[in-house]
Amino acid sequence: MTKSDSGTQGHAPGSFHGQLLGRAVSQREFVQLLEDASLEQLLELVSSRHAVHFETVRIGDDALECLQLTDMEDFIDQQLNLATVQAGIDALPLWAKIWPASLPLAMYLRGATPEPGERILEIGAGLGLTGLFAAKRGFSVVLSDLVPEALLFARINALRNGLGPLAHVRYLDFTRSDHTEQYDRIIGSEILYREVSFEPLLQFFRTALTPQPKAEILLSASAGRRSVKFFAAAKDFFQISRSAVSTPFTGGEPDGAAQTTYLYRLRPL
DSSP: OOOOOSSSSOOOTTOOOOEETTEEOOHHHHHHHHHHOOHHHHHHHHHTTSOEEEEEEEETTEEEEEEEESOHHHHHHHHHHHSOGGGGGGGSOGGGSOOTTHHHHHHHHHTOOOOTTOEEEESSOTTOHHHHHHHHTTOEEEEEESOHHHHHHHHHHHHHTTOTTTEEEEEOOTTSSOOOOOBSEEEEESOOOOGGGHHHHHHHHHHHBOOOTTOEEEEEEETTOOOHHHHHHHTTTEEEEEEEEEEEOOSSSOOSOEEEEEEEEEEEO
């Protein structure tokens, strides 16, 4: 049995911090906004700050409408202007991009059948694309991220696609030790880009994955991602398999280029 969420968004006391659309928000305000606001209200809130549009993303016969920033370059400039020099890569809005590496995860989950009570956690969910395709398949999914705006966009995408009852959003920092819930599948796309996070991420996987025989972790990363050290440490605790997938971008304006993505499957030893 998995441990259940304490609420729609679920949160650990004192865990939330950050800015939302240019202003500071408390944990209570943020959770209430995501729980109570309608799709129209959330879109109005986002549109007051950013130019946005919905983009259709297709995998086979399945399609999702995904909220996107219309002018990504302008948004990046805004973020960099607000950031301190020390912020580095953390100042970049990595959450706001549809990453091609997320598509192999979505394709894998399209072939899976949800079992009663089974839950999926997506970490570093960003816009929530992979988790929402899983919800469309019938899985109960928790979309998690560190960035409040990412969770706002993910909530909008869940509501826009009629997946609100199956796809819940929550703030989650896997580097903290106060997360006690467990999941049958944990998924993540392009999350292995900071070596400093490898050790806490591995510890999180070991405690957050249920002890069920079919429990697994699914990660995708572009072929150029340097994650050897993570998997070298993970092999002491997990059986790891890897497959290569050629992934074209299938969003609204495909550039015709494909990239090689590695799909990793980790199961406890």
